Amino acid sequence: MVLERDYDFWLLDLDGTLVDVEWSYTREIFDHVGNRLGREFTDREAEIIWNGLTGSRDRQLEEWGVDPREFWAAFHEEEDPTVRAEQTFLHEDAEFVADLDVPVGLVTHCQEFLAEPVLDHVGIRDWFDARLCCTEETGWKPDPEPVQSVMNELGVGHNGHRGVLAGDGACDVGAAWNAGLDAVHVERVGHEQRGRCVLGDYRVRSFDELY
Incomplete structure (x- = not known):
């Protein structure tokens, strides 16, 4: 079981993790x-x-x-x-993020011109203290660079803080581990459709399982 007090900060992916499209x-x-x-x-x-x-x-x-x-x-x-944005919906189990009382960051492969309207449409922009939309310049998950960039912006980059990154893909787990964080893998499509299991420190089908 993951409790908020276990971590000094949270990082999250966007598409497939917090939101999805029709x-x-x-x-x-x-x-x-x-x-x-x-x-x-x-x-x-x-x-x-x-x-x-x-x-x-x-x-x-x-x-x-x-x-x-x-x-x-x-x-x-x-x-x-x-x-x-209009075709995007928020997963109900993701609403726990709004109640986190620690620094929260977003690290997504969704491009900024798409991510910004989505954040406004589903009303979650104020959930995050720092956001990064990956590009060729920032690097892509599972590389740790974009994750570390957001950690630095949150002020938790080099101070021994314990953090966790949650996402729906193997690249999210890889990015977490490469950056020295714990990883939560939320399986939105099912192991059968994916054709394999993604390992993580925590493996759930819904964030509700973490509490």
Whole structure:
């Protein structure tokens, strides 16, 4: 069982961890991207990339013969921040974050032009004392650099503070461990759909299991 007093600070992922989007939105985006690239994406392929089920999305795209740079360029051109936000919902079990009485940070692969409207739409902007949307410059999870950047902004980077990072992907667990933090893996899609189990210091299907 995880109690708030066990940790001096919390870090969290966004998509798939605190929020998710309606499947109809995901399906439509992949239809449009597929039209741009001249390649159809199946429901399973869309699910794998959207949720990062096989680890590195770029590596998975390359295995399918899709250039990651072309894919992401098309993907971001097709995404409308307003529509994305309107199709996003907050997981009820994530509401515990609002009650944390310790520094809280957000470390997400969701790009800033998409993340900011989502935070406003679901009303969770004020949950975080620091936020970082990963880029090529900041590095990507599981690299520890973006995590350490947020820790430094929170003032907990080098003072012996004990922290935890919670996310829905293997990259979140890797980033936590690489940065010297404990890791909570919340399994939103199910082990069967993922095709494997993701290890973590805590493995839950809902944050409600932590209390």
